[in-house]
Amino acid sequence: MANQLEDPNAVHVPDRPHRKLRGTLGVWGIVFVVVAAASPLGVIGGPVPLGIASGNGIGFPAIYIVSTLIVLLFAVGFTALTPHVPDAGxxxxxxxxxxxxxxGFGFALVALVSYLALEIGVYGLIGQGAQALFASYGLPDIHWGIWALAAFAVVTILGHRNIDLSRNVLGILLIAEVAIVVVLDAVVIFSGGHEGLSTGIITPSEIVSGAPGIALLFAILSFIGFEATAVFRDEARDPVRTIPRATYLSLILIGVFYAVSTWALITAWGDSRVVEQAQADPSGLLPGATEQYLGTVGLHIIQVLFVTSLFACILSFHNIVSRYVFTLSNRKLFPGSLGEAHANHASPHLASGADSIVVGLFIIGGALIGLDPVTEFYTWLAGISTVGIVVLLIATTVAVLAFFIRRRQSLDVSPWRAFVAPGAALLGLVVIFALILQNLPDLVGGSTPIAVGVVVLLVALFATGAGLAAKRPDVTLE
Incomplete structure (x- = not known):
């Protein structure tokens, strides 16, 4: 088993094409999936106001620069190890x-449930968002669960088909949501804003004011989903080159977009009043700026695109979860039938269907027992994802360091890629993880029991995955 694990040329079941996915994803195709999962418009309307309100105020844009550097350092080691990991997973x-x-299998279950929880949770956001959107146009006030199930039906259909169809849908939605924010940014910047261009991004005293640690927490969470660059390995053209390029390009685009757009949003309100406004009404920060600078038409457009942004986010995470289930089934951790690819679409149709069944049950259950779609349904599930994904980033960085330490006598990459960058990333990620644990009750609606439950659940998932792998030698990573 050790020799199999170390063999960089090992390829999973090459003689069983019905268990291999196919697609024509290039660099930009993967970038669309990754950036859509990050939900740029959703971040500008959600975590950004929260980061301004409870973090470091007008210095928040600089925190996005710091968080971008941390994830880029992580990506250096991540992509250095990519040629040695020939299978999707x-x-x-x-x-x-x-x-x-x-x-590895212990963290496989942690990853699967972390992404599944986020996929399910965002249905709460889109349910409430669609409810408010259509009610504002005079339509009947339909329960959020109905809107969530409508989005669920479309995602299920798209998930059954080849990834190229999802890529096209995501590309259109992503371009639209990014375009409206870029237009808002440009109008605000060229108009000079409410009090002139914000200077918080370059003022050291503002950057370290308030609670910069909390600001860093909100910023780093805005990058969740960039792992998709490797999840779609089997559906990418020339993955050895495509995955690293898509990873770096996605992270740079997301980081620059967030930093500039946050700075423009602060400029729109003015340095002297944006923090007070964000604390009083965080959800109104983006719509208020849009209506002021783009008028009523712009406000309506951004309200619609906010909902479509959430749909794109859900579709991206559905595709990620489906491929996790597909790959783990081919690793014999789950029933092998879920690892069958569709004869025509070459998609993980059965794995996608299994994902949809679980998601559908959660949506119906959450609606029937009367959970609030945001403060309960979304928040509780997002807490699981938040802790799980950061733990995965830390574990992956440790794995990169361990792998190259064993090969230090015959190192095939530079020390910078093998040791220096991953080591620096690990330090930053550990600090972020400590902040998350410290503030976890607040992240899950102020409930300490739920916060403890999140940690216990993730530990149990790791133990289950590791235990199954230990007892079953037929369960392999490749």
Missing amino acids: AFYSYIGKGLGRTT
Whole structure:
């Protein structure tokens, strides 16, 4: 098993094409999926006002620059290990390559549930968003669960088909949501804003004011989903080149977009009043600026695109979860039938269907028991995802370091890629993880029992995955 784990040329079941996915994703195709998962418009309307209100105020844009540097340092080691991980599977495959199959499968369940929880949770946001949007046009006030199920039906259909169809849908929605924010940014900047251009981004005293640690927490969470660059390995053209390029390009585009757009949003309100406004009404910060600078038409457009942005986010995470289930089924952790690819679409149709069944049950259950779609349904599930994804980033970085330390006598990459950048990323990620644990009750609606439950659940998932792998030698990472 050890030799199999270390063999960089090992390829999973090459003689079973019905268990291989196909697609024509290039660099930009993968970038669309990754950036759509990040939900740029949703971030500008959600985490950004929260980061301004409870973080470091007008210095928040600089925190996005810092967080971008941390994830780029992570990406250096992540992409250095990519040629040695020839199969799709993303974080847990990388962890297994560096820390062994048992540890890898433990984190496989952590990753799967973390992404599944976020996929389910965002249905709460889109349900409420669609409810408010259509009610504002005079339509009947339909329950959020109905709107969530409508979005669920479309996602299920798209998930059944080839990834190229999802790529096209995501590309259109992503361009639209980014375009409206860029237009707002441009109008605000060229008009000079309410009090002139904000200077918080370059003022050291503002950058370290308030609670910069909390600001860093909100900023780093805005990057969740970039692992998709490796999840779609089997559906990418020339993955050895495509994955690294798509990873760097996605992170740079997301980081620059967030930093500039946050700075423009602060400028729109003015340095002297934006923090007070964000604290009083965080959800109104983006719509208020849009109506002021783009008029009523712009406000209506951004309200519609906010909902479509959430749909794009859900579709991206549905595709990620489906491929996790597909790959883990081919690794014999789940029933093998879920690892069958569609004969015509070459999609993980059965894995996608299994994902949809679980998601559908959660949506119906959450609606029937009367959960609030945002403060309960979304918040509780997002707490699981938040902790899980940061733990995965840390474990992947440790795996990169462990892998290259073992190969230091015959290193095939530079020390910068193998040791320096991953080491620096690990330091930053550990600080972020400590901040998350410290503020976890606030992230899950102010409930300490739920916060404890999140941690216990993730530990149990790791133990289950690792235990299954330890007891079953037929369960392999490759």
